[in-house]
Amino acid sequence: MKKNFLLLLTFLALGFGLTAQTSTPQMQQTAGEESDVFSPVGRWTLGVDAGLVFNTLDAGTAYMKNYTYMPRLSFSYGFNLRYQPYKWLALRTGLYYIPKDYVLMQVDSITINDKIEVFARGEMAQNGYLNVPFMADLSIGKKVRYHLFLGGYMGYWLNGSRSGGALPLMSVRDSYEYSEPYTFDKSRDNRFDAGLTYGLGISIPCSKRVGIDVNMHWYYGLTDLQKRLSRQHNPQYNTSFLLLVGATYTL
Amino acid sequence: MKYSLVKIVLFSSLFLFIMTSCRKESTVSDFVNPNSRVCTTYASQFEAVWQGMDQGYVFWGHDTVNWDERYRTFKPVFDSFDHASYVSQAAYQQAYTDLFEGLLDHHLFGIFYAPGNNGKFAMVSPGVNEYEHTTYSGAEMEKELDALQKRSDLVKYIGYDATINYTYGISIPGTHFALIKGKNAGEMIAYFRFTGFSLSELLQYRYVLPSYVFAPIKAFYGTDEGYGITPKGYANNDSVVGIIIDLRGNGGGSTADLQPFIGSLAQQHSVVGYTRVKDGFGRLDYSPWAEYMVYCPSNHLLKEKPVVALVDINSVSCAELATMLIKGLPQGKVIGERTYGAIGALLPNSTYSHDLFYSGCMGDYTMYEYYRQYIGEGVDYLVQHVYRSEYKGKYPFYIYTSTFNMVDKDYNQVEGVGVKPDIEVLFNRNRLWNEGLDIQLERALRYIKTGR
Numbered sequence: 001m002k003k004n005f006l007l008l009l010t011f012l013a014l015g016f017g018l019t020a021q022t023s024t025p026q027m028q029q030t031a032g033e034e035s036d037v038f039s040p041v042g043r044w045t046l047g048v049d050a051g052l053v054f055n056t057l058d059a060g061t062a063y064m065k066n067y068t069y070m071p072r073l074s075f076s077y078g079f080n081l082r083y084q085p086y087k088w089l090a091l092r093t094g095l096y097y098i099p100k101d102y103v104l105m106q107v108d109s110i111t112i113n114d115k116i117e118v119f120a121r122g123e124m125a126q127n128g129y130l131n132v133p134f135m136a137d138l139s140i141g142k143k144v145r146y147h148l149f150l151g152g153y154m155g156y157w158l159n160g161s162r163s164g165g166a167l168p169l170m171s172v173r174d175s176y177e178y179s180e181p182y183t184f185d186k187s188r189d190n191r192f193d194a195g196l197t198y199g200l201g202i203s204i205p206c207s208k209r210v211g212i213d214v215n216m217h218w219y220y221g222l223t224d225l226q227k228r229l230s231r232q233h234n235p236q237y238n239t240s241f242l243l244l245v246g247a248t249y250t251l
Numbered sequence: 252m253k254y255s256l257v258k259i260v261l262f263s264s265l266f267l268f269i270m271t272s273c274r275k276e277s278t279v280s281d282f283v284n285p286n287s288r289v290c291t292t293y294a295s296q297f298e299a300v301w302q303g304m305d306q307g308y309v310f311w312g313h314d315t316v317n318w319d320e321r322y323r324t325f326k327p328v329f330d331s332f333d334h335a336s337y338v339s340q341a342a343y344q345q346a347y348t349d350l351f352e353g354l355l356d357h358h359l360f361g362i363f364y365a366p367g368n369n370g371k372f373a374m375v376s377p378g379v380n381e382y383e384h385t386t387y388s389g390a391e392m393e394k395e396l397d398a399l400q401k402r403s404d405l406v407k408y409i410g411y412d413a414t415i416n417y418t419y420g421i422s423i424p425g426t427h428f429a430l431i432k433g434k435n436a437g438e439m440i441a442y443f444r445f446t447g448f449s450l451s452e453l454l455q456y457r458y459v460l461p462s463y464v465f466a467p468i469k470a471f472y473g474t475d476e477g478y479g480i481t482p483k484g485y486a487n488n489d490s491v492v493g494i495i496i497d498l499r500g501n502g503g504g505s506t507a508d509l510q511p512f513i514g515s516l517a518q519q520h521s522v523v524g525y526t527r528v529k530d531g532f533g534r535l536d537y538s539p540w541a542e543y544m545v546y547c548p549s550n551h552l553l554k555e556k557p558v559v560a561l562v563d564i565n566s567v568s569c570a571e572l573a574t575m576l577i578k579g580l581p582q583g584k585v586i587g588e589r590t591y592g593a594i595g596a597l598l599p600n601s602t603y604s605h606d607l608f609y610s611g612c613m614g615d616y617t618m619y620e621y622y623r624q625y626i627g628e629g630v631d632y633l634v635q636h637v638y639r640s641e642y643k644g645k646y647p648f649y650i651y652t653s654t655f656n657m658v659d660k661d662y663n664q665v666e667g668v669g670v671k672p673d674i675e676v677l678f679n680r681n682r683l684w685n686e687g688l689d690i691q692l693e694r695a696l697r698y699i700k701t702g703r
Contacts, residue, residue: 060279062532063287064609104530110603119607123538162539176541188535222273226533230305231319234279234532 040084040250047094047213049246050077057102057125057225059236066108072124074099076242082137090137092149097158098219100238101126104164123164127182127238131155131219133197147201153219155193160184188226195221199242209250217242279532282306285613286601289645293338293365296646297329300350300363303613307605309527309595309656311534313664314355318534325350332365343371351375355667357382357593358568360651362622364642370634378593381667387564387588390499390678390691392425392446398689399429399442406430406439409467413446423460424449424504428467430485433492434700441485443471444497448504448569450512451477472515479515479550486516486552493557493699496577499587499691503568506596513573514545516558516580521545523575525662526596526655529610543657545576557582557702559695562670563678566590574670575659585672586695592669595653604654611654615647622649674698 053076057069078096085091104123109116135151160182168175184191201215219240226236285303290296301322311318328346332338347363357378365371400408406429413425424447431440450468454477457465465475473484480486486494494516514521525540552558560577562570562585571590577583597611598604599619604611612619621641625633638647659665676694683689697703 058274060277060532062279062282063284064532065606108607110607112603164539174544178539178541180539185535188533224275226536229311229534231322232278232282232302232305232532233275234277234282235275237274 040090041087043084043250045082045084045090045248045250047080047082047246047248048078049080049213049215049244050075051242051244051246052076053098053100053240053242055098055100055102055238055240057100057236058239060234062234064106066106068105070103070105072101072103074101074126076244078131080246084137088139090139092133092135092137092151094133096131096133096242098129098131098155098240098242099126100129100221100240118167121164121166123162125182126161126163127157128159129155129193129238130158131193133217133219135197139203143205145203147199147203147215149197149199149201149215149217151197153193153195153197157184157189157191157193157225188229190224190227192223193221193238194223195219195238203248211248211250213244213246213248215242215244215246217244282532284605285650286605286615290648291644291646293329293332293646294326296363296365296648297325297350299614300361300648300650301325303605303650304652305534306532307529307610307613307652308354308356308534309529309537309610309653310355310666312537312656313666316353316355321350338365338367338371340369340371344373347373347375351377352380353377356595356652357591357667358595358597358651358653361648362618362650363646363648364618364634364638365646366639366643370639372630372634372638378591378667382564382591385564387677390563390565391680391683392500394683395499395689395692396427396444398683398687399427399692401687402431404432406432407470409470411464411467423453423464426450426467427497428470428485430491431696437490438492439485439488439490440493440495440696440699441471441488441491442495442497443467443486444499445512446500447502448506448508448512448573451505451507472512474550477511479511479548480552481550482553487554489554491556493559494552495559495561495692495695495699496573497561497692498566498570498573499561499563500565501567501570501573502565503570503593506569506572508569509545509572509576511548513576514547515551516577517545517547518551518555520547521576521579522660523572523579524657524659524665526657528608528655531609537656540658540662543572545572555582557584557699559583559698560585560587561691561695562587562590562672563691564588564591564669566670568593568596571665571670572596575665578670578673579660584674584698585670586674586698587672587676587691588678589671589675590669592665592667593653594665594670595655595657597652597654599651601649608654610656612649612651614649616649617641618647618649619651 053074056071061067076098078094080094082090082092102125106121108119131153133153135149137147139145139147162182163179165177197219199217203211203213205211221238224235285299288299290299354377361375363373408429410427424445427444429442433439457475469475471486473481523543523545526543527537527540530536530538558577560574562574571594574585578585599612601612601616605613621637625637676691679690
């Protein structure tokens with residue numbers, strides 16, 4: 001709840017910030033200037049973008065000591081489509097391939113026959129998702145426009161792979177390495193993906209119809225990666241930050 | 252527009268604030284390591300056992316027992332024990348027997364203790380229940396060895412009976428070596444039988460114990476140092492055209508024996524199957540499958556020849572791994588009955604097992620050590636003189652269960668079903684007792700002589 005409260009404050013602050021910006025004298029001129037520049041109002045805009053995604057798996061570890069989920073950086077790409085009924089508001093959707101990867105590390109030690117043995121293993125989990133975001137795109141600015149995105153997304157867990165290894169542990173286990181596709185288990189894996197998206201962005205016009213976008217999106221998963229199999233359940237959620245750079249074309 | 256924008260931003264922020272609270276709360280903060288959980292009531296002992304099994308049992312991917320249903324059924328039973336003025340030993344035992352009934356793991360063995368005026372003690376072993384309901388009769392080793400020694404085609408026999416081992420105060424498996432005439436003149440079949448996979452441990456005492464203890468091993472392998480099969484071993488003798496490894500009644504033991512004593516029957520490293528451990532709190536959270544390889548030592552069978560594993564329902568654990576290895580050899584054959592089905596390897600010490608792999612043996616390991624130390628004195632002695640003083644006010648438990656889920660080379664589940672023989676020959680007690688004929692051994696000899 002504390003995290004959510006901070007989140008709320010951030011957005012409130014952001015909201016007031018935007019209000020302050022919109023009240024500046026320069027912003028009052030927008031109606032007059034629209035006749036001088038190409039206006040996207042009432043038009044469709046197509047865009048492609050690509051960039052980095054930084055994903056975290058949120059899951060409890062309780063007594064699994066030294067068992068850590070670490071975020072992982074990957075590459076995401078996709079296209080977007082937006083319709084702009086008003087200058088300050090557009091409706092935006094798209095299709096994105098988003099790797100929601102993470103790394104699992106376990107480093108531990110035990111004493112066997114008065115000898116300390118280090119036990120270490122690591123696994124890189126790569127999970128490819130197709131996500132379709134639906135966002136309200138609120139924007140301000142004269143030529144360079146500043147965007148606030150709010151909405152949600154739906155998607156599908158498309159594919160996955162697991163690679164990793166472990167150090168040997170006396171006679172208990174040999175060292176091993178592996179790299180293999182992830183085998184989905186219908187009774188365990190929830191491949192439907194949905195959640196909230198919000199973010200910030202800047203769009204820079206290059207010509208009347210062409211522009212450059214730099215966006216930062218936050219995909220906050222609300223669907224558990226696993227189905228509930230037991231009365232005791234440890235839900236797992238993805239949270240992804242995307243930094244995307246792309247180009248747009250207004251039809 | 253200004254006020255609209257403010258309203259939208261505020262509304263959206265509020266919406267997001269509410270929505271981000273929609274993630275389900277994790278219950279893992281309630282999870283306690285069963286190795287360190289302190290129980291002081293019947294109900295808390297049940298909770299710890301149920302949760303430990305829910306998280307650390309490695310066969311949920313195959314097991315058909317509805318563990319949640321078991322919770323709903325037995326939680327009220329254990330709750331009622333805490334409120335009852337008297338709980339009988341029989342009721343306590345029955346509750347745990349029924350809780351574990353039908354679980355696949357044939358290694359599974361649980362000990363539970365509840366203090367009180369008389370101290371309640373319960374023990375479960377669901378695999379034994381399945382074993383007792385099979386139609387397989389198992390073998391009688393003494394009679395089989397007797398039949399072996401009376402064979403007319405016996406060339407040589409060297410045996411060491413495990414029963415003598417108590418003289419030395421260490422656990423020694425019985426070992427038996429025989430040479431039996433082959434199909435053609437001058438041909439022989441080498442036979443080796445041992446009752447447990449503790450040969451490597453036994454060989455550590457070769458400077459202490461008399462040499463006749465090691466004679467069967469030395470005859471077959473050509474060495475009593477546990478380095479595989481040297482050229483001096485009968486197994487490598489050119490006149491030996493086939494080998495029978497008799498694993499009937501072999502109760503298993505240390506996997507350290509597999510490489511020198513079974514892996515040496517191959518010409519190269521053998522993938523016996525694949526293993527995995529639990530990898531999270533979810534019932535189906537598993538690590539990827541890892542190859543279970545038995546390495547071939549440099550001293551190995553020089554020439555490929557038929558190798559038969561003779562097995563029965565009393566071939567357990569490591570004996571079953573050995574059976575799987577022999578089954579995978581180019582000239583390997585398994586003859587006899589299905590094996591017991593306790594194949595998932597384990598680490599009995601719960602600290603090594605559950606604290607490292609989050610699967611397998613769990614609970615108070617000292618309880619198991621006391622059990623092994625004093626069970627010879629009888630359960631009453633154990634409960635009245637050991638547990639009663641040691642666990643005053645505590646409700647300890649210990650569960651011996653597989654650390655590793657194992658499947659065969661083709662990813663077939665073998666736990667609870669055992670290794671099926673290539674040629675099934677059921678144990679025939681009447682013929683063994685009345686005619687002195689071991690029909691399983693006869694079939695193995697026929698296979699080596701005829702190739703069929």
